[in-house]
Amino acid sequence: MSGPNTDYDPVEVTPLKAEQVETMRDAALAAIAAAADLDALKQVRLDHAGDRSPLALANREIGALPPQARKEAGQRVGQARGAVNKALAERTAVLEVEHEERMLVEETVDVTLPTERRRRGSRHPITLQSEHIADLFVAMGWEVAEGPLVEAEWLNFDALNLGPDHPARTMQDTFWTEPPEHHVVLRTHTSPVQARTMLTRTPPIYVVCPGRVFRTDEYDATHSPMFHQVEGLVVDEGITMAHLKGTLDHFATQLFGEGITTRFRPSYFPFTEPSAEVDLRCFVCRGASPAVASCRTCKGEGWIEWGGCGVVNPRVLTACGIDTDRYTGFAFGMGIDRTLMFRHGASDLRDFFEGDVRFSSAFGTEI
Amino acid sequence: MRVPLSWLREYVDLPDDLSTEDLAHRLTLLGLKLEALERPGHDISGPLVIGRVLTMEPEPQKNGKTINWCTVDVGDANGTGEPQGIVCGAHNFAPGDLVVVVLPGGVLPGGFEISARKTYGHVSAGMICSSRELGLGDDHDGIIVLPADAGKPGDDVFELLHLRDEVIEFEINPDRAYALSLRGVAREAALAVGDVDAFHDPAARTVPAPNGDGYPVLVEDPAGCPVFAARTVTGFDPSAPTPTWLSRRILLAGMRPISLAVDVTNYVMLELGQPIHGYDGDRLAGPIRVRRAQPGERVTTLDDVDRALDPEDLVIVDDSGPIGLAGVMGGATTELSGTTTHVVIEAAHWDPVSMFRTGKRHKLSSEAGKRNERGVDPTLPAIAADRVAELLTTYGGGTVHDGVTLVGEAPSREPIRTSLALPGVVAGFEISDGTAEESLLAIGAGLAIDGNGVEVTPPPWRPDLTDPFDLVEEVVRQVGYDVIPSVLPPAPSGRGLTRAQKLRRRVGRTLAGEGYVEVITFPFVGDQDLDALGLPADDERRTVLRLANPLSSEEPAMTTTLLPGLLKTVARNAGRGATSTALFEAASVTLPHGGGPAPIYGVDRRPTEGEIADLDKALPDQPLHLALTVSGEREQPGWWGEGRAASWADAVDAVRAVAEVLSVEVTVRAAKRAPWHPGRCAEILVGDVVLGHAGELHPRVCTAYGVPARTAAAEIDLDALLEHAVALVPAPTFSDYPVAKEDVALVVDDSVPAADVEAALRDGAGDLLESVRLFDVFTGDQIGAGKKSLAFALRFRAPDRTLKEGEAGAARDAAVAAAAERTGAVQRV
């Protein structure tokens, strides 16, 4: 067959009869509706919409019709194929949703299974507490000063108005290094950092110094040859005890909460004059009444001994080259380990230094 | 300082409505801190009365003891007036003696309730009391036998025995030595009640003028002993008992009653604060001399210790040689004893520094020394000696000798020039001149006000007051520390944390994020710790700074490496069941460099820059180190499959992670260094400088420290690493053009480090190379013995265009050629 046959006999082609097209279409639609899953539907698509499907074959016959019959037959077959394709698309969408839902159900896992392949790390509570305290002061415009642990005797004692025969030197139970006549000690407090700061900076000075210190204390639940202190130092014009009180009240409130302030009691430290002990309002019972003898944190006193403070002794300023006519200062110091112990209810100081991973891990990475 | 209230009230009028708690609280706010408040005797309740023993029948018992079946007249105290039948185990009394009887219904210390009870075949209706049973001391000698004139049967004994009292224990700061006496505390109590006139000074007594007839005393060192008073009592009865009130007060004040003569010296010390020493006058040979000890001299002190004296020690000598450590402790040869009838009383003022040094040198702490080294009122010696003589003769008979020895006189005090406005200026709130003046007068200071301010002469009992600021504290504490306002000082805008401080925090957070737990260990180390690390004899880490007074002889030095402390912590955790741990510590180590002594400067001026530098030169280097360990399983097994054992690579990777957050480019190369496994140790470098090491520990080190096998560790100089931290990271530029990937497998000798092959590939690949990653290492028969195959993924990309066909391949070939040339690599195909 080549080219249109002009004398072609316009005979009716069987598959293009209306009822037959309808039958093909209905068969296709029924098969589509009956397809249970996407695989079945794929076969239905091949059977009823593929190149060799009855409707495709019928479509191919249209060309063989006499021109006057082609239009009607084309419309009829086209409509049927459109209906089949539409049904296929709809069925596909439905089956895809069904398939996805089934898949998701099948993929369900037990989300309560453990997930930790690698154990978590953590930082030491003393480090965290030191940083926390430093941040409180940095927020006020202070800076963080540091100094060596192995320190010159002059800086640890003499410069701080602790002369060679000062009774307070024995109170401090110092570790001396060999040979003792080299006058080198393990610093007994963080105060030499204050001396170093005054020797190297000019006022105004606003610094806080957290750090390790050493005393020859036997190691037990409340004593350790190594522990941590934080000291603060301010040297400026017109500095008073009121500024010291304001600073420590602010510190206490920041660390322990609103309403937790401090109380001063006269005391004695060689490097400050006047000197005071700082008591912290008990943050547990808040000193509600002296009757709360049951409070374990303050033992019913309503106050917790926190540290020492005072106006920097002018003798210390002089030794560090600060003009005492122009400047005054204040200083304070407290134990970081001790603060942690009562703030977090730790009962044994040794837990801080034994390195049991259960201890540090409990504090995570922020305090 | 323990202060019995009944005693205190003798020297200060306290309002009746002032509770003891309130008084203690007020004194605490003045600077005498309440340590404890005790109420001895308040747990005893009567009937507790005088009884007269009428009869006593000794009755031997089967247990070998003999008890006495007594009848005791207790007057009407038992309601019947009939004698009371009581069983008593003591034997130190006889019919007719007056004793102390607690009757049924009474309660003794410890809640011990007395009732009539059957014992040893009798109904014992009460108990005859010993001192111990009444909480009056540790006397084991038996029951209390009262003096014949103590009272009559049935009289209540609470008053008689001074059973009930209140005792406030104060913590006394070193600057308030005057408060180590009833006199000093009473003075403070008067301040506490706001009435200086309430104080009655026990030292206010007229004493006879000194004369030449007293016991001869020669003070050869007046600087060490500015004042020496001596009095003599003869005909003293050494068997005279100490009156109950006196021994009771000494006991409540925390000292042990011994004998009348000793008790009196202690009593006067507690009363006035002046330490007293009593000599047996008959055992003194010739005059008393005060001088420094001579080389080779020795003395046996009262505590029976034979002591070699130092030429700096102040000693008391007589013709026989040293007879006491002056002001600290007397000697045994002239001690007051049970036969002493001739008492020579010493009351002297000593140089506090000398006292302190002698006490420290001989490790001697005594009640006398404690006061003498803190500073005693130098006007007291004659007064105290007179008081002792009075009490000795009042209770022990005999006569006070007319001779009165007094050598030297109280040094005069330098007045302090200051201003009455200073207290308010320092305190930061209004304190009027009048208030300041009143407060200074109240502590006993003398004031001379002139146009330039005020000259304040501190009272003799306050050697601590030397500077204007000392006086400020005296004023402000009286005004009240509790009225100091709370004002935040206006700090200038600060610079925040330093870069190093911020970076150190970042390092800690990074390692915590990597699963490491931070620990803090002591920096003390011993030779056996360094031996356990396997350090060679010449290792620089064996050069340690030793402590002169270490707590433990096993750890006598400051450590040069953090690993011993960390490995002991690993072992401790493993011992407690945590065999898989990852730990880190950041701390300074101590590296001595043979610096000379640290100078000691004066304190009257700032040291020069050069002098400050000399201080630092004497100190060892103390770089901050970072060390870490990883043991057991780095990843745990679980439902997901196998765990993963920790290895050398974890330690290296942790160091790399730290370097990465600091933006420091580190390189790694093989090294041999203890305590690491010689084939599994990496040194970490920045440029050519080695900053530390990481890898698996030597198996012997694991054994020595008792840590899990194959524990890996790292230690680096963190300060040095921080110095290389990049301050300003330049923003990267990268290409959006397609990437070309080329994988190569290169066979090299086992000994060739992968890092060398990678470096050669990088160098050879040219500018188009974006990255190289080693993704597999393979050994086996196909490769050949002594060889390994390294598989690298190379990525190529041009910044400005899509690579042309063959370009990436050519670059790869160039890279492989470079690797072949430099490392002998052969490409596997």
Ligand SMILES: [Zn+2]
């Ligand atoms: Zn509380």
